[in-house]
Each structure stands twice: as structure tokens, then as C-alpha cells.
Amino acid sequence: MAINIEQVNAMEAWFALRNDAAFLSGSPEDRHKARRALADGMRDKLVIDAGEWRELVEEADAAYADEMG
Secondary structure, eight states, rough: OOOOOOHHHHHHHHHGGGEEEEEEHHHHHHHHHEHHHHHEEEEEEEESSSHHHHHHHHHHHHHHHHHHH
């Protein structure tokens, strides 16, 4: 089994948002844009495939909906 270190680093960045003060201090819209930009960047760099990108986008959309109440 091969480990893709770029994918591991990208996913660590995704989960690190949960503890990032600048990210957390932003508006729900700003946080949604940041999540989407990170997911798009991972897809564009071919670090994740289309299915994984879709999952991250769904997670970003769900978090936004939850934050908006």
C-alpha cells in the first residue's frame, strides 16, 4: 500500500481549519469559501479525485447550512 504524502498533507490542512483562529473568526460565508477553495485546490492539484472532492464539498455545504441555522 502506497501512501500519498501530498494527500495526507492536504487532508491535515482541511482538518486544521477547525483550530485556525483566523478561519474561526470569519463569517459563515468566509468559512464556506475557505473550505471550498481548499477542496478545489486539492482537486486541481490532483491530490484527490472527483469523488473525494464531492465529499469535501458536501461537508463544506453541510457545515455552512449548520452554521446558518
